[in-house]
Amino acid sequence: MEGFTPISSLLGGLLIGLAAALFMGFLGRICGVSGILSGLMAPVKGDWDWRLTFIIGLVLGALAARGLNIAPEEITLSPSLPLLIIGGLLVGLGTAVGSGCTSGHGVCGMSRFSLRSLVATLIFMGVAVATVTVVRHF
Amino acid sequence: MKSLSSLACGIIFGLGLAVSGMINPAKVLAFLDLFGDWDPSLLLVMGGAMAVTALSYRFILRRPMPLLDGAFHIPEKTGIDRRLVIGAGLFGLGWGLVGLCPGPAVASLAYGESGTVIFIIALLAGLAVGRRL
Numbered sequence: 129m130e131g132f133t134p135i136s137s138l139l140g141g142l143l144i145g146l147a148a149a150l151f152m153g154f155l156g157r158i159c160g161v162s163g164i165l166s167g168l169m170a171p172v173k174g175d176w177d178w179r180l181t182f183i184i185g186l187v188l189g190a191l192a193a194r195g196l197n198i199a200p201e202e203i204t205l206s207p208s209l210p211l212l213i214i215g216g217l218l219v220g221l222g223t224a225v226g227s228g229c230t231s232g233h234g235v236c237g238m239s240r241f242s243l244r245s246l247v248a249t250l251i252f253m254g255v256a257v258a259t260v261t262v263v264r265h266f
Numbered sequence: 267m268k269s270l271s272s273l274a275c276g277i278i279f280g281l282g283l284a285v286s287g288m289i290n291p292a293k294v295l296a297f298l299d300l301f302g303d304w305d306p307s308l309l310l311v312m313g314g315a316m317a318v319t320a321l322s323y324r325f326i327l328r329r330p331m332p333l334l335d336g337a338f339h340i341p342e343k344t345g346i347d348r349r350l351v352i353g354a355g356l357f358g359l360g361w362g363l364v365g366l367c368p369g370p371a372v373a374s375l376a377y378g379e380s381g382t383v384i385f386i387i388a389l390l391a392g393l394a395v396g397r398r399l
Binding site: 134139145149150151154156158159170179185188189193198206207216221227230231240244256259260264265 | 269270271274278279280282284286291293295300314315318333335351352354357364365368375376377381384388393397
């Protein structure tokens with residue numbers, strides 16, 4: 129089990145849960161990033177400012193973590209341009225068609241016992257594992 | 267007030283993504299590499315997040331409305347349809363190829379990598395197309 133970080137992972141997860149809880153409590157919405165972004169693609173009057181501030185908040189939160197030295201020193205991202213483009217397109221397309229991502233379906237959807245979210249999560253997790261397995265071991 | 271609360275939620279979420287390490291694609295891929303050098307950390311991230319969210323939702327969703335809106339905006343569809351299955355499959359493929367999903371991708375802009383920007387532009391393009399399908 130290389131690099132297993134149980135404490136920081138659990139703490140990070142609790143923070144994510146807190147964010148999702150507050151989002152529902154204050155705005156009454158599922159804290160799904162793909163959905164929040166999607167709404168920004170075709171901004172509706174009165175409906176885009178909170179989306180934009182959430183997105184900005186994501187970056188600010190990560191910057192703050194870096195500043196406080198509680199974030200990874202660096203991140204390792206694929207250097208392959210075609211892979212980044214294809215991956216990005218698939219993630220964008222897939223989350224739009226499938227109505228959600230790891231935060232929307234995985235954290236929020238499953239937390240309200242949505243069958244749709246459970247199925248979606250099992251599928252994207254399974255396919256992701258299969259993809260990495262094939263790429264790394266075949 | 268909505269924008270401010272949303273900003274706060276975004277900040278907390280971004281903090282969580284960074285602290286948990288999920289902002290690092292390599293760490294996510296290590297979790298998805300189930301049959302390789304497996305890093306189970308994401309299980310604890312999701313578990314921790316779901317525990318807080320599920321418990322909170324129980325109480326929050328009992329109220330007639332959220333604090334800053336007149337109604338809850340909860341998805342109404344309940345059935346499993348082709349769109350859900352295909353969409354989840356496509357998303358899983360993209361996620362497995364790069365190790366980035368929407369939240370961590372945006373948050374990781376904090377690291378100033380050009381690759382992240384490229385990924386996000388492609389993601390937005392994919393969203394724009396997927397919305398119309």
